[in-house]
Amino acid sequence: MIQEVQFYSEGSRISALLYLPDSSTTPVPGIVLCHGFAGVKELLLPNFADYFSKNGYAVLSFDYRGFGGSEGEAGRIVPDYQIRDIRNAITFLQSRAEVNPDRIGLWGTSFGGANAIVAASIDNRIKCLCVQLTFSDGEQVIAGNWSPDEKNKFLDTLQKMKQKRVCTGKEMMVPIHKVLTDEQSRAFFERYVGNFPALQIKLPFLTVAETMEHKPIIALKNLKIPIHIVGAEKDSVNPPQESLRLYETASGPKKLHMVNATHYEVYEGTLFFLVAEQQLIWFKEYL
Numbered sequence: 001m002i003q004e005v006q007f008y009s010e011g012s013r014i015s016a017l018l019y020l021p022d023s024s025t026t027p028v029p030g031i032v033l034c035h036g037f038a039g040v041k042e043l044l045l046p047n048f049a050d051y052f053s054k055n056g057y058a059v060l061s062f063d064y065r066g067f068g069g070s071e072g073e074a075g076r077i078v079p080d081y082q083i084r085d086i087r088n089a090i091t092f093l094q095s096r097a098e099v100n101p102d103r104i105g106l107w108g109t110s111f112g113g114a115n116a117i118v119a120a121s122i123d124n125r126i127k128c129l130c131v132q133l134t135f136s137d138g139e140q141v142i143a144g145n146w147s148p149d150e151k152n153k154f155l156d157t158l159q160k161m162k163q164k165r166v167c168t169g170k171e172m173m174v175p176i177h178k179v180l181t182d183e184q185s186r187a188f189f190e191r192y193v194g195n196f197p198a199l200q201i202k203l204p205f206l207t208v209a210e211t212m213e214h215k216p217i218i219a220l221k222n223l224k225i226p227i228h229i230v231g232a233e234k235d236s237v238n239p240p241q242e243s244l245r246l247y248e249t250a251s252g253p254k255k256l257h258m259v260n261a262t263h264y265e266v267y268e269g270t271l272f273f274l275v276a277e278q279q280l281i282w283f284k285e286y287l
Contacts, residue, residue, distance in 0.1 A: 031105045033048060105130070108134065118216050
């Protein structure tokens with residue numbers, strides 16, 4: 001059963017979908033799904049939400065503020081804001097009579113995986129965590145292969161853009177595809193943009209700066225709950241070394257599941273079931 005629901009995150013109405021098991025007489029564990037970069041809840045997440053709910057979990061997917069059906073400044077990606085949205089999603093899920101408020105898990109994909117790591121490091125309501133296709137250090141992902149001169153010039157440009165925004169209130173806005181630098185993401189965008197109008201949105205160019213400053217590996221050092229990490233060996237968005245780095249840093253119960261796939265191949269077909277089955281086993285053990 002799927003219900004259209006809403007909650008509020010610091011005054012902004014957040015659009016969400018609640019997936020409930022078809023039959024349950026007692027409160028069930030809950031899982032919050034955290035979408036990736038500029039994602040919407042109707043894209044990529046439904047297969048995972050269906051799978052987990054059919055196996056006995058209440059699952060909440062939602063649009064971050066400013067995206068999809070949610071209120072907020074359109075297109076602005078600020079990790080701190082999105083992490084607050086995640087924590088407010090947890091509060092909402094705990095309020096539901098169908099859910100056991102003491103058994104809440106977090107699942108995050110790509111950029112949402114990075115958000116989920118930070119959220120779980122500061123919110124003790126989260127009992128276990130699954131992340132996939134995510135990164136340890138946004139700066140490393142974006143600029144790791146640049147020369148020192150290239151990196152310094154780019155950082156100087158970003159600093160000038162920040163000064164302009166602060167002094168004038170104006171900044172450069174660009175379509176999503178302008179900030180997608182890898183072929184896998186561009187191909188994904190072209191495939192789905194026609195069917196998902198919410199993807200036709202402009203982002204601040206300084207989203208790049210926000211991403212470079214997003215370093216979940218720092219928060220991971222404070223994480224004590226179990227974490228399951230999925231990496232894709234052919235991922236050109238968040239290279240597999242990022243998943244390995246996270247796994248090596250995690251100090252609590254942990255598992256690394258590497259699959260022979262590109263970034264977007266794990267959301268459907270055989271690879272989806274391969275990944276989701278292992279994540280379900282993790283939730284059953286620790287949630």
